[in-house]
Amino acid sequence: MPLLKNGQIIEDTWSNLPESANDDQGGAALDVDLIVSLEQWQSDRDALLKRNGRLGLRLRSDQPPAEIVADLEHFDLIALDFPKFSDGRAYSYARLLRERHGFRGELRAVGNVLRDQLFFMLRCGFDSFEVAGEDSAEAWRGAVAEMSVWYQPTGDGRRPSGVLGGAFGRSRAVAAE
Amino acid sequence: MYRYDEFDHAFVQQRVAQFRGQVERRLAGELSEDEFKPLRLMNGLYLQLHAYMLRVAVPYGTLSSKQMRRLARIARDYDRGYGHFTTRQNIQYNWPKLAEVPDLLAELAEVEMHAIQTSGNCIRNVTADHFAGASADEIEDPRIYAEIIRQWSSLHPEFSFLPRKFKIAVTGAPNDRAAVRFHDIGLQIRRNEAGEVGFEVIVGGGQGRTPVIGVTIRKFLPKAHLLSYLEAILRVYNQLGRRDNLYKARIKILVQQTGAEVFTRLVEEEWDALKNGALTLPAEEIERIETYFAPPAFETLPAVNPAFEARRFEDRDFARWVRSNVSAHKADGYAIASISLKPEGGAPGDATAEQMEVVAELAEIYSFDEILISHEQNLVLPHVKLSDLPAVWDKLVKHELATPNIGLLTDMIACPGLDYCNLANARSIPVAQRISQRFSDLNRQHEIGDLKIKISGCINACGHHHVGHIGILGVDKKGEEFYQITLGGSADENAAVGKIVGPAFSYDDVVDAIDSIVATYLDRRQEDEKFNDTYARIGIAPFKEKLYAAA
Numbered sequence: 001m002p003l004l005k006n007g008q009i010i011e012d013t014w015s016n017l018p019e020s021a022n023d024d025q026g027g028a029a030l031d032v033d034l035i036v037s038l039e040q041w042q043s044d045r046d047a048l049l050k051r052n053g054r055l056g057l058r059l060r061s062d063q064p065p066a067e068i069v070a071d072l073e074h075f076d077l078i079a080l081d082f083p084k085f086s087d088g089r090a091y092s093y094a095r096l097l098r099e100r101h102g103f104r105g106e107l108r109a110v111g112n113v114l115r116d117q118l119f120f121m122l123r124c125g126f127d128s129f130e131v132a133g134e135d136s137a138e139a140w141r142g143a144v145a146e147m148s149v150w151y152q153p154t155g156d157g158r159r160p161s162g163v164l165g166g167a168f169g170r171s172r173a174v175a176a177e
Numbered sequence: 178m179y180r181y182d183e184f185d186h187a188f189v190q191q192r193v194a195q196f197r198g199q200v201e202r203r204l205a206g207e208l209s210e211d212e213f214k215p216l217r218l219m220n221g222l223y224l225q226l227h228a229y230m231l232r233v234a235v236p237y238g239t240l241s242s243k244q245m246r247r248l249a250r251i252a253r254d255y256d257r258g259y260g261h262f263t264t265r266q267n268i269q270y271n272w273p274k275l276a277e278v279p280d281l282l283a284e285l286a287e288v289e290m291h292a293i294q295t296s297g298n299c300i301r302n303v304t305a306d307h308f309a310g311a312s313a314d315e316i317e318d319p320r321i322y323a324e325i326i327r328q329w330s331s332l333h334p335e336f337s338f339l340p341r342k343f344k345i346a347v348t349g350a351p352n353d354r355a356a357v358r359f360h361d362i363g364l365q366i367r368r369n370e371a372g373e374v375g376f377e378v379i380v381g382g383g384q385g386r387t388p389v390i391g392v393t394i395r396k397f398l399p400k401a402h403l404l405s406y407l408e409a410i411l412r413v414y415n416q417l418g419r420r421d422n423l424y425k426a427r428i429k430i431l432v433q434q435t436g437a438e439v440f441t442r443l444v445e446e447e448w449d450a451l452k453n454g455a456l457t458l459p460a461e462e463i464e465r466i467e468t469y470f471a472p473p474a475f476e477t478l479p480a481v482n483p484a485f486e487a488r489r490f491e492d493r494d495f496a497r498w499v500r501s502n503v504s505a506h507k508a509d510g511y512a513i514a515s516i517s518l519k520p521e522g523g524a525p526g527d528a529t530a531e532q533m534e535v536v537a538e539l540a541e542i543y544s545f546d547e548i549l550i551s552h553e554q555n556l557v558l559p560h561v562k563l564s565d566l567p568a569v570w571d572k573l574v575k576h577e578l579a580t581p582n583i584g585l586l587t588d589m590i591a592c593p594g595l596d597y598c599n600l601a602n603a604r605s606i607p608v609a610q611r612i613s614q615r616f617s618d619l620n621r622q623h624e625i626g627d628l629k630i631k632i633s634g635c636i637n638a639c640g641h642h643h644v645g646h647i648g649i650l651g652v653d654k655k656g657e658e659f660y661q662i663t664l665g666g667s668a669d670e671n672a673a674v675g676k677i678v679g680p681a682f683s684y685d686d687v688v689d690a691i692d693s694i695v696a697t698y699l700d701r702r703q704e705d706e707k708f709n710d711t712y713a714r715i716g717i718a719p720f721k722e723k724l725y726a727a728a
Contacts, residue, residue, distance in 0.1 A: 086215070087338065089415060091335040116216060123334035124334050150332065161328075163462040164462075
């Protein structure tokens with residue numbers, strides 16, 4: 001699956017620990033960057049913490065990040081799953097991770113990640129995206145360029161238009177009258 | 178009225194360009210219908226039984242004459258010469274061609290209108306009291322806050338893929354004309370003991386398969402915190418609302434299943450973390466929006482106008498129209514004039530292009546350029562001088578817009594039903610037409626008085642049958658249309674869900690059944706007693722007895 005970050009297709013240096021792994025590290029080398037499920041983290045926590053490679057956590061859309069807030073310092077990456085594009089729970093999870101719990105690592109959107117959702121995801125704090133299809137970099141450019149106006153303040157620091165835009169929104173609005 | 182700033186203009190224009198690209202991809206075969214569906218739905222475009230249907234947002238139901246004229250032109254150029262005003266204060270066009278929809282949207286954008294968020298599982302177009310800015314019982318104009326919510330909810334990055342659609346209504350008056358207890362969130366503007374103005378927050382109301390009266394989760398919310406509180410509610414719902422079953426996905430089910438107390442606690446906890454942050458509304462921003470809705474320059478007039486009184490005395494038809502269609506205005510010498518879109522035998526809510534233009538002209542000359550749309554599918558001229566009412570009425574009469582039946586039996590709400598909708602089990606519009614023909618005697622209607630009949634063609638309840646004094650629900654029985662009747666519902670401040678009276682009636686018998694219910698009411702009512710009061714006093718049995726006596 002192509003990985004999109006900063007508008008570029010990049011090589012994914014992370015690997016997923018297979019669910020079927022029967023020993024505690026699934027045979028993965030100690031120094032690779034490894035993404036584990038919540039269940040794997042909960043059952044193999046100590047062994048996983050002894051590794052040299054970086055650690056990532058993959059959460060399903062029915063696994064709210066509130067459950068792992070105390071463990072956030074151990075993860076360099078959190079992958080939030082969109083089982084269907086219409087399952088929008090991870091938008092809230094992403095904002096909570098970024099804006100409330102101060103997660104600064106990579107926040108990756110995985111699953112049914114479509115061109116027309118990329119901009120919403122970006123604004124909620126995702127910074128990498130597993131996008132299907134060959135044209136994902138082009139899709140990205142389209143998705144982030146189509147709209148230049150938004151009304152909501154989120155953790156991404158972009159200033160909104162309208163009533164929540166403060167002096168910025170007001171001065172431009174007055175200028176238009 | 179609110180006017181777009183440069184951002185708002187850019188926002189809708191970019192959205193049109195984006196959708197134009199998506200339609201081109203669809204027409205070129207690059208997108209399948211499955212892939213295109215969520216994209217078109219986010220722009221208000223449905224695929225119905227016979228054709229596409231475009232639902233255009235009328236924010237908080239307010240239009241200028243210029244906007245109404247544009248809606249008329251669109252009806253003529255892109256539809257079959259008419260439009261359909263809906264129970265959510267929107268307008269629908271039933272026959273647009275897909276290839277032309279981007280042009281249609283571009284025409285809307287020119288007059289500061291769009292079709293964004295009129296469908297899909299997002300925060301829908303916010304509705305408000307249709308007497309906003311005009312009624313005497315108003316604490317503040319609800320549209321100030323509806324506009325603030327419009328901005329915040331437009332393409333909200335976190336809340337565009339909710340478990341289900343989400344409807345917010347705002348009223349500024351204690352007499353609830355916006356059905357705030359039957360919305361996902363209802364906001365009732367209140368004054369607290371200190372004299373400050375804020376909101377009572379009501380959550381989890383709704384109709385559909387499971388009618389529920391909303392519960393108050395906060396008695397008083399200061400204005401500055403409006404958006405942080407809404408964001409807290411939506412965030413709780415987005416995370417916890419059910420996504421495994423379409424019919425249990427509305428917030429009303431979440432509130433029921435978690436319990437109102439626990440739900441309230443979850444919202445308040447989330448709000449504690451959000452409040453006083455970036456969503457806090459600065460007082461000067463509220464004031465800035467308020468200036469857009471400042472009252473027009475009313476003249477100082479006496480409360481009584483002799484010319485108006487004379488006409489009322491001389492002309493019984495005019496007097497009858499005044500009695501049902503004219504309401505008290507907050508300014509002396511002015512009145513609120515409602516224009517019925519429920520003529521005898523018509524389809525409720527339909528207006529022709531010519532009629533829209535007539536209303537636009539009347540608003541321009543007599544009502545400070547303002548038109549409101551009611552959730553009961555009628556139009557409102559909010560600020561008409563008493564002395565101008567005769568001229569307004571004369572013009573309305575010429576264009577078949579003067580039906581004197583606002584609030585009366587034939588002022589029915591009906592969904593499009595099986596004539597248009599692919600969810601429907603039964604026809605609604607023909608039932609409404611037959612009832613309006615049966616009760617066409619206007620004197621009889623006035624004698625019966627206020628009576629709300631509401632008709633839905635399936636259990637999704639788009640025709641609001643649960644809250645009709647008399648509700649009619651179309652059901653399918655072995656391939657035949659049947660109609661279940663409920664009594665005692667109400668959408669106003671005395672919110673109530675109607676009760677089923679007994680076995681359903683066939684398409685042929687349903688009008689007789691309504692006649693029988695009305696006869697029981699007339700027979701048993703005491704003096705000026707309203708239908709629901711008689712019903713509360715005597716119960717369902719007398720209605721039932723007469724209805725099923727022959728069977």
